[in-house]
Amino acid sequence: MSADSTLEPGTTGPRHRAAKGRRRKTRGKHDKAVLVTAWTAAGVLVLGGTGAGYLYFHLNGNIKSVDINQALGTDRPVDVDNGSQDILVLGSDTRSGSNKKLGGGVDDGSARSDTAMIVHVYEGHKRASVVSIPRDTLVERPECTDANGKTHPAASYAMFNSAYSTGGAACAVKTVESMSGIRMDHYVEVDFAGFEKLIDVLGGVDITTTKDIKDPDSHLDLKAGEHTLTGKQALGLVRTRHGVGDGSDLGRIQLQQAFIKALIEQVKDVGIFSSPRKLYDLADTATDAVTTDSDLDSVKDLASFASGLKGISSKNMTMVTMPVQYDPDDPNRVLVDKTKSQQVWAALKADRTIPKSATKGTATGAADGVVASS
Template identity: 35%
Template sequence: MDPSSAPRGHRRAQEQTPWATHPARRTDPSGEPYDLRQTGRHHRARAHGSSAKKVAAILAVLALVTVIGIGGIAALRLTGNLTSSPLNLSDGAAPAEDGPLDILVMGSDTRSGTGNTEYGSKDDSEGRTDVMMLVHVTEKRDAVTVVSFPRDLIVEIPQCTDPDTGKVYPAEKDMLNSAVERGGPGCTVAAIDKLTGVHTDHFMLADFNAVKELSSAVGGVEVCVNEAVDDPKSGLRLPAGISTVEGEQALAFLRSRAAFGNGGDEARIRSQQAFLASLTRKIQADGTLTNVPQLYHIAEVMTQNLHVDQGLTSIPTLVQIAGTFNGIDLGRIAFVTAPTEPYPADPNRLQLDQKPADKLFTTLREDVAVTGAAESAAPSSDPATPAPGASAAKSGGASSRPSASPSPTRPAVDPALVPVTVTNRSDTGGRDAQVVQRLRTGGYDQARSGKSGAQLSATQIFYHPDWALAAQDIAALLDAAPSQLVPSYEVGGVQVAVGQDFTHGERIDRGQGLPDDLQGQTAEQVTCQATAEQ
């Protein structure tokens, strides 16, 4: 069965209205027109980050769903802020009227328009969709899975027809972020549908300014870094520990590539997922979804920076989507990265790691929450499963961090030989001594307390690369997540920096996590980002 025929409820044919008749073209402060159709990344090799658009997009989703309760007149004004274009340029598929909800959220790194010109030159005025996320909301509206597709993703892009010119672009294999130049965002929708076998119901496209405005509108978002950051490329400057970012610093946190991990997209995506999880927690804790004046302010900000499909400009649709996020448990909102591996023809590009990717996409098609799908979503033998090599997600290759799965038998390294230092980076006095005792009970006779530092949201296990297996053993003993393992040549052995997620007990309570074969986190999980590897 072809993926496009997968049952997803009644679908209507959608009119392919020309791009020009739906005002996707805007004007910059000088009055010059521009549009949000983008050029592919392969036409330019500049190093400026485009991760902000990913965040702008998902923030747009989180903000737009708050339209519920605002009222008809206000919603009408908000829809008047939006620009729109056709949903799918390949087959013209329309969104489902019921069933699961799938929204492709994209971000434009356009340098044109209010608030965007400072991030590049006029040569960069046409934006790109270097990062894309598929937001899947279950039919029961009780779980959300946000799948990130990093930018250097090699995929089969289907034939697309430009709704403005009528030009037909033949199907070809290329990077996913180049699909948008084949007629607009609707071609990216077509490519994602072909890649995953999931029918996209709507798309949203936002720009840099959306990130700054929304992060300020909610009063800032809490983030955590394990060491001080000073990244001149993105402008990110943060002290070690916990900070609240908004406006320019929020944008810098989401754009930064050099500050985290190995400087690649895998580390940057992790920081973006942590930001979005923190934002989600803040919105729920502050009661934003029931605060009508604040909802309207956020929705006003976001709709001014959004380009959506034609079906998303209707008031009933906005209200319907608004209700989907209200009240979903944080442990059932998952941010994951499409599993990838290096692309054989070019190691600087990626393709899907097919087996776990098939399993993930099958989970979405079968409308199962990934937080409860560790055993239930085996790879499908249905032809709807994408063909091998049909996708990729930028991770910079295999992760250098070891798995933190509990050892089935005994530690890989004799605990008595491992030098372990424990520092208290939480707000609970004496916590380092308690963890030292836990480690000694586990055979780590050399465990001792060390000098404390800035508070961390989440526990970090730093380790010298020569002690990677020992760090894995300790992570399994304490139930630390893989993302909490941080290689560092500045550590002599293993250092456990106890964060605010580990203030009691002998094991870290990670709540409802993700299957071991998926990278990411839930909105419930508090994480701290590892700065650039030494």
């Protein structure tokens, strides 16, 4: 899949069949992804509200927010109050500031979403399901209005990640809600620089690779075995696509999901209580890296939200990729498997476990077993 495809808008024009042959493994300096989870951004803030005076207001001032409710109005799925929560988690590769050297390209101030996950927290907040959405999925993007009030028309066969680059967070949320029929209760976004710094402040993340991973594009060279990844290495791992599987975004998603589980356990085990300085560094880094919906735009609200997630361990988390199939007209794109994806959405709406049949026989990216959490 072409990395430069992150810039392609949706189109209503005719589609052309690609030449037959092996799936292409394109390379490019703009091919990036960043892993983000609600636990990473918010979980370290459970004690954030204990800071007094300047420190508390400094952390509050770090947090950036988007008023999703105001932007989308009433044209949204019904808000089902059954004790569960649904959170859209995005990773962005803004091309401005400290992200320029990580994201590549020119400092044009633009931003693109490379990683998207729907996190469904079940009633009782003891377990969760995570559904990764491949960025190269062709979808029906609804009409949406950006933060500047400009309305963008709907588009057919639009790449999923074009929603964010077209209309920002609100458009991404509206696209997800249109696809799934599920109202998102919250929105969490983390950028490249914040992700890398957060991993370093945590002291790295322990993972085990079951195969060698080498990708010059993401500056990653790992032999099979145990590793404690630095922030730079972790970012390389969740960005790589050429070093694993068939070179598709689907293979990279499998790496990201394995890394999430390792990261969650790392956050739960890190000794932040014994070091006030480390606690503050984590809170400062996380609040500076994160953009949330307006209901989570204070340390108090974010800490309360995180407290509701801290009881979920990696063992009580199901992670799947939204059911898709390779596009026969373009080997660098995937199409939603509508029948199977509806099984996923129906299960989440009913607060039930996603059935295994929902992902059986779908495209996977052929990267099974590359990384296991330590």
